[in-house]
Amino acid sequence: MTRTARRAAATQQAIVDAAESLVLAHGADALTLDAVAERADVAVQTIYNRIGGRSALLIAVAERALEQNRQYMDAAYAAPGSPKDRILRAAEAYARFAAERPHQFRLLIDPPNEPRALARVADLIEEQNTKLASALADGITDGTITADLDPVVTSTTLWAAMNGVLALNWRADRLRAEGDHMRLLITTVINILDRGLSPDGRL
Known part of the structure; x- marks a missing residue:
């Protein structure tokens, strides 16, 4: 160069x-x-x-957050283990990304109101939810995940539920969750997820 x-x-x-x-x-x-x-x-x-122009700048900022999030999630899915192991690791990685890069996480959850930036963020979400749905389908196939779940619907539901818990960190009232409280909530979500996915799971 x-x-x-x-x-x-x-x-x-x-x-x-x-x-x-x-x-x-x-x-x-x-x-x-x-x-x-x-x-x-x-x-x-x-x-x-x-x-x-301004739109290009917003897209460039969103692209950085997208790439950072992809690194967290790809590492979780690439590690060896059962389909449920991959799903639980992905949930932990998603929560860790939110904790370690809160501003970038918020940018993905509440992206700039610019059409191309919105489209790129939606692309990433669909990409990651497709990986989650694939892991769910693998678990259903090998019998380690309950068979009455629809992988696509479940992946969207789990993503939205995790966002709802993590978004408690943004509240300005007494319902705000951070620090040890947030870690407890995330651990609880992952424990519920672990039990709920199992064919004989009991919540």
Whole structure:
């Protein structure tokens, strides 16, 4: 890579870093080209040249969060074990992503209201839910998961249920859950999931 190319890449990264920090700190509404230019110490025209307009910046920020989430989830599904083992690991990985990267997690749960960013986030969710449905189907086939579950419906239900628990961390009232309380809730969800998937499970 030439020096010019390295400088261009570094400038592009600095711009996306600045856009990400604004979105994560203040929400997507705070992202303007002027604010990003000031934070990245570049001209607005440079943003257009390297990334594009505001929509392109939002997509770039969402793409980073998508890739980070994919790394957590792919590692969980790739590890050896039974279908139920993979599902429980995926649930743990999803909760860990939310705990370790809360701003990125919230960006995926409440993505910027920009059509292409919304579509990319939906693509990732469908991709991960398809993996979950596949693991459920494998477990049904080998008899380790109860046969009366619909894999597609169940995968969507489990994803939504986990989001509901994790979203308690955002509440501003006394129902907010964080720290040890949140860890207890996640452990309880995973224990319920473990029992509920088993053919002879009892909740």
